[in-house]
Amino acid sequence: MSDARARLLSLLSLLQTPRLWPGSELAERLGVSGRTVRRDIDRLRELGYPVHAEQGGWGGYRLTAGTAMPPLLLEDDEAVAVAIGLRTAAAQAVAGVDEAAVRAMGKLLQVLPARLRRRVDTLATSTVAHPFSLAAEPVDPDALVVAAATIANHERLRFRYRDEGRHVEPRALVTAGRRWYLLAFDLDRDDWRTFRLDRVTDVAATGARATTRDVPGGDAAAFLASRAMQMAPAYPADVVIHAPAAAVVDRLGGPPPGTLTDQPDGTCRWLAPPDTGEWHALRLASIGLPFEVTGPAELVAHLRSTAALFQTATSGAGRSGAGSP
Structure with missing residues (x-):
């Protein structure tokens, strides 16, 4: 009986791979006869798994959608991948998915073995969302x-x-x-x-x-x-940064693209290769040092509009927190 149960689980695991499985291949994988495969297929159907059979030389068995979702069998690496995917989905811009992902994540973590929970936690704690990720309209x-x-x-x-x-x-x-x-x-x-x-x-x-x-x-x-x-417009950038080149490299963890040259007055000049205004702005913000943009005009305009956006977003912050301790 224990062998029969293990064989049923192995058969179900195979059928949950989305493809058409010839009966002969299933029999070879499980090490049983074709008759035993057919009998096990009937048992799965009795348990509520909708197994569809296609006749003919190119026929076989396929697990199809039913009226209810049956239990899924996942390998260790598949379970970890699903858990990490659910954590990611909870932060994605898909309408209604964030809450559903949290509920599903709770159910999965409840049954994950301790060794797999540790793998999930390790991956989650070592992964950081990019602070400049774009906001997005929710997807249906x-x-x-x-x-x-x-x-x-x-x-x-x-x-x-x-x-x-x-x-x-x-x-x-x-x-x-x-x-x-x-x-x-x-x-x-x-x-x-x-x-x-x-x-x-x-x-x-x-x-x-x-x-x-x-x-x-x-x-x-x-x-x-x-x-x-x-599709995005790209242009070079000419920027004077009010710090030595070594300080810029230290802030970025390495030299930025283009050329970075120290100036006699203690500043440095960064000549960046063509890129989008968003990426130029992102690099300049990540440096965190005072700077002046010499050109081009497109970058100056982009930085002004970005600055105005941030100014508007923070204009009421002081007033709203004035009564706080």
Whole structure:
């Protein structure tokens, strides 16, 4: 009986990998006959697991969606990955997901063995959110789920993007900052496109099979980053920092990109290569030393608008805290 129970758990673990499993392959993996596999499949169905069978030479077994969610079997590394993912999801900009992630995290931690909880805690405490992460509009979780499902099932997808209908073959979901992006091949434009999911509405899987295409360069995240850099205006920067170059290097933990030259008056001049205004501003803020921007005008304008934004955000801070002890 104990062997039968262990075999059922092994069979269930195999079926929870999303693919069609031929009966002969399951029998080989479990070291039993095809008849035993069929009998075990019937037992799983009696326990409420919706196992679908496809007949024919290319047939097999697949675990499908049912009316209720059955228990999941996770390997140690899978459980750790899910736990870390839930911690991350609790801070992501997906509508309603933060609270749900916290609840799911509590359930998972309750049953995790101590050795795995230590791994999760170690990873969580050694990971720090970037202080300059972008705020984002919340993403519809249903849109996220549908997009992910069409990627997994190699289906085409239709949606509206900025009130325009799009028909695509989705390839990957990518997170950047606190935003979600869909990388897809746009069938109407015959080219690769990236879409911010917080701007996507009326998402629907078409059921039509998507063509297998390789992402340019083979890396979805790198492709998204290159597209973002191409779309964002970039320009060099000429900055005088009121401190020696050594102090700047010490603050940054290394030399910044470009050239950093000491001046006779005790300042240093930083000639930065072309980059976006956001990245120039981020580096200057992280230095934490007085500076003057010599050029270009685009960077001066960007810093002024950023300064005005922060000034507005903090203008009432003193008054609101005046009565506090």
